[in-house]
Amino acid sequence: MPRSEPLVGLLFILPTVVLVGVIVFYPIVETALMSFSNVNSLAQREGFAGLANYQALLSDTVFLRVLAQTVFWTVAVVGITTVVSIPVALALNLNFHGRRLARALLIVPWAASLMINAIIWRWILDGQHSIINGTLMRLHLIDQPIIWLGSEGTAWAAIILVGILVSIPFTSFSLLAGLQSVPSELYEAAMVDGAGFWASFWHITLPLMRPVLIVTTLLNVIYVFNSFPIPWVLTQGSPAYRTDILVTYIYKRAFAEGQFGPAAAMAMLIFVLLLAFSLTFSHITKERAKVGIK
Amino acid sequence: MMKSPFARPGRRARRALALALAVATVASLAACGTSNNSASGGEVELRFLFPEYSAKTTPLMKTMVDDFNTANKGEIKVNLETAPWDKMHDKLAVSMGSDQAPDVFGYATRWISEFAGLKQLAPLDDLLTADFREGFNQKVLDAGVYEDKTYGLPVAVSARLLFYRTDVLEDAGLSAPETWDDLMEAATKSANPPELYGLGVPASGIEVDTFFNYFLYNNGGDILDADGKSMLSEPESVEALEFLTDLVKSGGSQPEPSGFTREQVIENFKAGQLAMYPTGPWLTAMIKADNPSMKFAAVPFPTNDGKEQQTVSVTDSLGMSANGAHQAEAWKFIEFMYQPKYRQVFDETEGMLPELNAVAESAYYQTPEYKPFIDALATAKFQPQHPKFEQIQQIETVAIQKALSGLASPQEALDEATAKIDKL
Amino acid sequence: MKRHERGLSWWLLLAFLAVVVAVSIFPFAFALSTSLRPRAELFSFPPTWFPKTWAWENFVTVWTAVPLLRYVLNSVVVSVLATLLNMAFAIPAGYALARLNFPGKRLFRQALLVTQMFSPVVLLIGLFRFMNQVHLLDNNASLVITYAALSLAFSVWFLAGYFESIPIEIEEAAMMDGCTRVGALVRVVLPMSKPALVASGVFAFIWAWNEFMIALTFISTPDNRTLPLGIYSFLGQYSVEWNYLMAAALIAIVPVLILFLLIEKNLVKGLTAGAVK
Numbered sequence: 001m002p003r004s005e006p007l008v009g010l011l012f013i014l015p016t017v018v019l020v021g022v023i024v025f026y027p028i029v030e031t032a033l034m035s036f037s038n039v040n041s042l043a044q045r046e047g048f049a050g051l052a053n054y055q056a057l058l059s060d061t062v063f064l065r066v067l068a069q070t071v072f073w074t075v076a077v078v079g080i081t082t083v084v085s086i087p088v089a090l091a092l093n094l095n096f097h098g099r100r101l102a103r104a105l106l107i108v109p110w111a112a113s114l115m116i117n118a119i120i121w122r123w124i125l126d127g128q129h130s131i132i133n134g135t136l137m138r139l140h141l142i143d144q145p146i147i148w149l150g151s152e153g154t155a156w157a158a159i160i161l162v163g164i165l166v167s168i169p170f171t172s173f174s175l176l177a178g179l180q181s182v183p184s185e186l187y188e189a190a191m192v193d194g195a196g197f198w199a200s201f202w203h204i205t206l207p208l209m210r211p212v213l214i215v216t217t218l219l220n221v222i223y224v225f226n227s228f229p230i231p232w233v234l235t236q237g238s239p240a241y242r243t244d245i246l247v248t249y250i251y252k253r254a255f256a257e258g259q260f261g262p263a264a265a266m267a268m269l270i271f272v273l274l275l276a277f278s279l280t281f282s283h284i285t286k287e288r289a290k291v292g293i294k
Numbered sequence: 295m296m297k298s299p300f301a302r303p304g305r306r307a308r309r310a311l312a313l314a315l316a317v318a319t320v321a322s323l324a325a326c327g328t329s330n331n332s333a334s335g336g337e338v339e340l341r342f343l344f345p346e347y348s349a350k351t352t353p354l355m356k357t358m359v360d361d362f363n364t365a366n367k368g369e370i371k372v373n374l375e376t377a378p379w380d381k382m383h384d385k386l387a388v389s390m391g392s393d394q395a396p397d398v399f400g401y402a403t404r405w406i407s408e409f410a411g412l413k414q415l416a417p418l419d420d421l422l423t424a425d426f427r428e429g430f431n432q433k434v435l436d437a438g439v440y441e442d443k444t445y446g447l448p449v450a451v452s453a454r455l456l457f458y459r460t461d462v463l464e465d466a467g468l469s470a471p472e473t474w475d476d477l478m479e480a481a482t483k484s485a486n487p488p489e490l491y492g493l494g495v496p497a498s499g500i501e502v503d504t505f506f507n508y509f510l511y512n513n514g515g516d517i518l519d520a521d522g523k524s525m526l527s528e529p530e531s532v533e534a535l536e537f538l539t540d541l542v543k544s545g546g547s548q549p550e551p552s553g554f555t556r557e558q559v560i561e562n563f564k565a566g567q568l569a570m571y572p573t574g575p576w577l578t579a580m581i582k583a584d585n586p587s588m589k590f591a592a593v594p595f596p597t598n599d600g601k602e603q604q605t606v607s608v609t610d611s612l613g614m615s616a617n618g619a620h621q622a623e624a625w626k627f628i629e630f631m632y633q634p635k636y637r638q639v640f641d642e643t644e645g646m647l648p649e650l651n652a653v654a655e656s657a658y659y660q661t662p663e664y665k666p667f668i669d670a671l672a673t674a675k676f677q678p679q680h681p682k683f684e685q686i687q688q689i690e691t692v693a694i695q696k697a698l699s700g701l702a703s704p705q706e707a708l709d710e711a712t713a714k715i716d717k718l
Numbered sequence: 719m720k721r722h723e724r725g726l727s728w729w730l731l732l733a734f735l736a737v738v739v740a741v742s743i744f745p746f747a748f749a750l751s752t753s754l755r756p757r758a759e760l761f762s763f764p765p766t767w768f769p770k771t772w773a774w775e776n777f778v779t780v781w782t783a784v785p786l787l788r789y790v791l792n793s794v795v796v797s798v799l800a801t802l803l804n805m806a807f808a809i810p811a812g813y814a815l816a817r818l819n820f821p822g823k824r825l826f827r828q829a830l831l832v833t834q835m836f837s838p839v840v841l842l843i844g845l846f847r848f849m850n851q852v853h854l855l856d857n858n859a860s861l862v863i864t865y866a867a868l869s870l871a872f873s874v875w876f877l878a879g880y881f882e883s884i885p886i887e888i889e890e891a892a893m894m895d896g897c898t899r900v901g902a903l904v905r906v907v908l909p910m911s912k913p914a915l916v917a918s919g920v921f922a923f924i925w926a927w928n929e930f931m932i933a934l935t936f937i938s939t940p941d942n943r944t945l946p947l948g949i950y951s952f953l954g955q956y957s958v959e960w961n962y963l964m965a966a967a968l969i970a971i972v973p974v975l976i977l978f979l980l981i982e983k984n985l986v987k988g989l990t991a992g993a994v995k
Binding site for chain 1: 383384387388390391408412414487488497498499548549550551552553554558562567682684685688692695696698699701
């Protein structure tokens with residue numbers, strides 16, 4: 001039962017409020033101001049522009065396409081990651097030789113930065129020197145290299161695969177933690193009742209994992225939606241914005257084209273979308289998820 | 295775990311103390327600050343930001359800066375800053391926008407109109423003595439002139455020629471291509487996929503637009519007219535993109551050019567997996583280092599149907615901030631940097647062409663490998679100056695990618711680009 | 719540990735795990751193979767799994783090709799200080815969320831979530847201007863502060879969740895014994911929260927260790943570079959030194975991996991209460 005000690009409470013959060021306020025909210029305010037201003041190519045504000053930057057977005061067909069791509073990318077990565085991570089967490093929770101090793105190996109993509117992961121994959125998917133092509137050719141499954149990053153379809157498949165692989169460690173470890181908080185008596189009771197693996201999974205494990213699933217899904221959506229390095233390093237949006245997501249498009253608009261105003265408007269729009277998503281999501285799941293939406 | 299939770303200050307308290315100390319350290323670290331423009335004793339401090347062309351750039355520039363600092367001890371101290379080349383525009387734009395531009399910096403010559411228009415670049419004409427001016431290749435020096443003022447001195451000059459593997463073309467019974475018909479024939483005939491492809495066509499990453507310029511310029515086309523309006527929908531431009539698209543479709547290049555960047559294609563040529571690729575002199579240096587047995591030559595890019603030959607050329611510039619507090623000292627440093635010995639080692643190491651006549655005349659650049667590049671500067675065509683050229687490049691790149699990956703016909707793609715450019 | 723019978727589902731799960739682990743580890747295995755090739759062998763066609771000549775010397779050369787040791791040290795200092803700063807702020811804030819009622823509590827939670835909704839790419843301009851105003855540009859202290867702040871939200875949630883799982887009676891007993899609120903936190907709650915402290919500290923550390931875009935924007939002097947910037951310098955304008963790049967990348971992963979292995983047990987325990995409650 002939390003106590004009412006307003007002064008102590010405020011004092012305890014004060015350092016965090018100051019630090020986060022200065023480091024995060026100051027730039028957010030700057031971005032918000034830019035989104036309502038005329039901004040030159042050095043990101044200097046030159047007067048109020050009203051909603052012009054936002055209106056420009058609505059007539060920007062590339063923006064609408066990239067928005068759709070971003071939703072697709074987020075749903076695909078978070079969805080598949082979750083589906084894959086559940087059995088992975090179940091397996092990691094089993095008692096077997098080499099469990100420690102399996103956990104250690106699974107952590108590796110997490111230990112490396114997104115940028116390093118992406119750079120390594122760019123090399124693996126190289127048009128001429130891809131080791132995957134090399135292997136497939138040696139097995140006589142193909143006789144011409146597949147240019148993985150050269151066309152929309154295979155490029156998206158590659159980008160999503162990498163997105164999934166870097167998201168699995170965090171997701172499966174969180175789910176594993178969730179599993180370990182399921183009292184084992186419950187399992188054993190189910191076994192005695194003759195419930196099989198699937199029955200106990202559906203009726204006991206999954207419902208008990210629900211809270212942790214909700215929190216990890218929410219966090220994954222936010223992180224994946226905003227994940228810059230993977231699409232950027234792999235394709236830079238080529239061909240013709242077809243593999244861009246919103247953050248890479250924002251980066252191009254702002255830094256490659258000097259269009260800081262519309263870019264800031266997009267950033268604000270992403271924020272509104274994510275906020276709306278978290279509110280709706282927490283409403284639907286009716287879960288007072290501890291991530292802040294109470 | 296629960297043993298004696300109320301113990302007297304012991305290990306835990308000490309830990310808390312250590313934590314507090316660490317925080318204090320950060321705070322004190324934060325308090326000391328850095329960017330004082332002039333240090334004590336009247337010594338002027340200058341910031342010099344230079345792009346990294348390769349992992350060798352920083353050590354190279356460091357040596358030069360150290361020499362300068364030793365020679366000017368007590369008077370001027372230059373602090374070297376570097377950034378990856380592809381992040382230079384970000385870095386400069388952000389610092390200029392916050393009044394933190396370095397005193398001296400390297401940048402792409404095509405950015406002059408943008409930066410000068412925003413009053414960030416100092417005109418150098420009054421500082422350039424006749425002697426100093428004469429030391430340069432005049433054509434290359436003129437690339438840094440915008441609205442009758444010199445804003446940038448050339449650094450990292452390149453002229454682009456068509457590299458080709460002499461043995462491969464000979465085996466196919468062909469000689470160096472001079473016309474587009476030759477080029478098409480060489481690209482399709484010499485190919486032997488997947489070990490060997492014809493012409494390298496990079497359509498991802500940077501310089502996609504520059505690559506298209508080989509075709510555009512050598513068909514008598516151009517990006518912009520004198521009023522800054524797009525010329526990309528003109529018949530010459532459309533024909534150029536149609537030719538490139540046909541070449542890819544006929545198997546004259548690797549399939550799916552959108553999957554290849556410039557760096558990748560350069561490596562492919564160097565490793566012997568391409569018969570032809572147009573690029574700058576750095577490739578010569580790279581082949582000599584990594585694949586010395588390769589037989590290759592470099593010739594001017596083929597032209598279509600007897601049109602005038604134009605050499606795609608790109609230069610970077612060295613400029614001075616218009617808002618720097620110590621322009622005289624900055625200029626002194628620039629003059630120091632342009633001593634032939636420093637330019638010679640830079641040009642050789644990074645595989646660039648000499649901007650100074652003295653370096654061009656050196657034995658190294660008079661060899662059969664490099665002489666053609668220096669001669670090609672005579673027909674050099676540099677990138678245009680337009681305050682929104684970065685945006686134009688982006689638009690052009692998208693059009694090329696659309697045509698090459700079949701998302702639009704060359705005519706449609708270029709019409710769309712023209713509409714966008716003319717609205718800027 | 720649960721005792722499932724080793725039926726079909728047991729084996730299926732393990733087989734699935736094996737596949738996922740293999741796919742996850744494959745790029746790093748190939749990175750290792752690449753890092754051990756001489757330059758001439760990088761681009762042989764068709765590509766091979768193993769080098770013909772094993773260039774072990776790459777792992778020596780890479781330290782001199784760029785001042786890698788300097789970058790490693792910079793990264794260690796920045797990441798350790800950022801972690802400590804993060805912890806020093808997250809502990810009281812997490813405790814307040816878990817145990818105390820105060821005005822604006824809900825707003826505080828929501829504000830923390832909001833901080834995660836902006837990609838660092840979007841914040842670059844504002845961050846740069848702020849650091850410029852406080853004269854910290856090109857100073858690694860700017861990275862310490864920024865990294866600590868950007869990883870704070872996660873640490874605060876995480877610790878709050880764990881603190882909530884500790885029975886409140888213990889603290890109450892301590893406070894009746896004359897401990898102050900701070901005394902109870904420091905002497906009772908923190909010692910019991912070791913797994914969560916370790917886990918959230920490691921998250922903060924990794925965040926700082928791996929960050930690239932902000933470092934790129936703030937840092938200009940070569941000697942101030944952190945490791946990710948150093949690694950990026952192998953991606954040249956005209957060619958990529960894949961073998962050195964991979965060697966440096968693997969060197970960067972090792973300390974994090976060791977950290978992870980040291981705390982693996984605590985990590986799951988910390989997550990258990992921290993993320994699930």
